[in-house]
Amino acid sequence: MTSVVPELLIEEQRPPAAVHPARRRRLTFARVCLHVVLATTALVWLLPLLWAVYTSLRPYAETARKGYVSWPDGLTLQNYSDAFTQGELPRFFFNTLIIVVPALLVTLLLSSMAAFVLSRFAFRFNLLILLILTAGNLLPPQVIITPLFQIFRLVALPTFMNSDGTLLNSYWGVFIVHVAFQVGFCTFVLSNYMKMIPHELTDAALVDGASVWRQYFSIILPLCRPPLAALATLQFTWMYNDFFWALVLMVSGEKRPITSALDNLRGTFFTDNNLIAAASVLIALPTIAVYVFLQKHFVRGLTVGATKG
């Protein structure tokens, strides 16, 4: 069987080319159209990114003189080194890690627990609870920013957790917001996946005397590795890309994660757009890398649990 499949494919591709020239031309015309459309779409999508890269390689004085739509006199990496030194990017990358890595782990832990209970045990309100968790996802987070800002301002933290003594302007605040807003989606995805795992597995474990915790930790969780990997990829990208929360909830420039820190590179009036383009490209690299190398997980993250098993 395994040897037949490739041959069949080859057979199907070759004969039309040789035997039916007319059919081939028709196909080619359709294909040309298809490829033109695809190439155009790809270009439209890539253009802003490529333009940012191009801009980032040109000195500001040159683009100010000739305009952004012009041929370069010479390309330079100066903007990138400026972004690193003047923009202090390494520090802000580190801030992002401080927020995103714990938030990711806690989100997955909490949502897998919730999903386990909601999908593996039948009780009166579990559908309702799942609905509430999912509905929370539909709420635009920006709506609650004003009350959240005030609450965070009034919640005291010990100074070893935040030198300002409040939840506002602390890594904890942004961490909590991320966890709260992502748990709903992850629970939804994980519970759909867990529903597909045969009940016989946990039933057998129950007969052998496994506690609920044991069933969760030793049976279900290891089986959920694929959706967990997918969600981790997706969630990392989302949390990493977040611009809004830290912008509002952090008022010390040095604490901000990389995305919001970019905002501070603007001047009150004068903004060196080429420098910002360079910093943006650097900031986009990790997400692009995650996407390229973990593409499979990425797609699965969006579709896992979409079909009912």
Added chain:
Amino acid sequence: MEQPTASFPGLDRRSLLKGMGLLGAAAAIPGLAACADTGTATPESKKSAGKASGTVRFGLNANAAVPTAGYDSVFAAFEQKTGIKVRTNKLLYTEQINNYLTAAPDDVLIWNAGYRMRFFAEKQLVSDVTSVWDQVGSNISEAVKQACTAKDGKQYLVPFYNYPWVTYYRKSVFEKRGYAVPKTLDELTTLASQMKRDGLTPIAFADKEGWEAMGTFDILNMRVNGYDFHIQLLDGKESWDDDRVKSTFDTWRRLLPIHQPQALGRTWQEAAQALGQEKAGMYFMGSFAVDQFDDATKEDLDFFPFPEIDSEHGQDAIDAPIDGFMMVKRPDNAAASQSLLEYLASAEAAELYLKTDTNDVATAQNVDTSNYTVLQKKYADVIGSSKNVAQYLDRDTRPDFAAPVVLPAIQDFLKGNGADIDGITRSLQSQAKSIFAS
């Protein structure tokens, strides 16, 4: 003047704004700021020391090269002098000033004079700095003092520098084509038609973010109706559907053909580019515009104050916004903040800073101008010789009127190429009436 969005976060930072925008500008201001004046003590312990020492936290309002380097040198000198360390918070808070002042992570911060300051003084988000003024006031002009004084008669801002709004041109172009600096409106329009014949756009013009054209309104209104009327109007004491305001807009309408068209789609940086590329002959903008040019072009730049329109007022007024420093309501280190503010008001601090920021001129009167650049000297002359100095539209009127009401009205005016002046002024007046009544 700058980012018009100070107290109106909805304008420019789209992402943030999505959130704040939903609340509406008017709601956002009391929304975040109101809670601060309930007197609820923040958990931070605010202690005041007797002898100034320790660290002052300073809100720098950018992480960009230009202000940062200057302040670094000022703070280094201050530390050497007093032993007090200054820790900077490089955060662009212009568009989130409500959040920033409510959370108050710093002791002292950079801010603007006029209503921009008054608004927060009335919200009691900042402390009065009259004790600093007692020490340094004799070195500051009365006009500047007025701009730093709130309704209660106390000063809430320590001024540092100001910068004029003037018409830039390139010396080489004027020389090559034999242009002369216009002194009156007639000379300006004659020059403009000559420029058009020579294939130049007479005046580069932008209003994409909405605050840029406020400068043009200011200067036209001050030239046509005089400084006093302008200030009364912005203070809500004159009517916007007055014939005098209409005549300002009408003058502007007649001048629109010599401005770069489609201004709403152009940033001020792009408009400056037109002057840099010698596609435009003149550019009316704040002096920060100079940053946009490369060194060779900077050498070639010169400027003149906007020409006279009505001989009764001549060229006796100018927009020259003042920037300075405020102190938050409960600074962590009040004594050190006080000595930092006193130092910042000194000529020494201004001289150090202005070496790196050559678009501004000091407000301290005993400053040594020998290190000023050619343009800086001329800025100081132009501001000094103006009988009246305004702050800019969005600093001379309430923030909840400037950005939410005047800004879109001017954009509508430009969109319609000056049509419907009556409708625009009527709508301005009806909104002004309700806002200034509140």
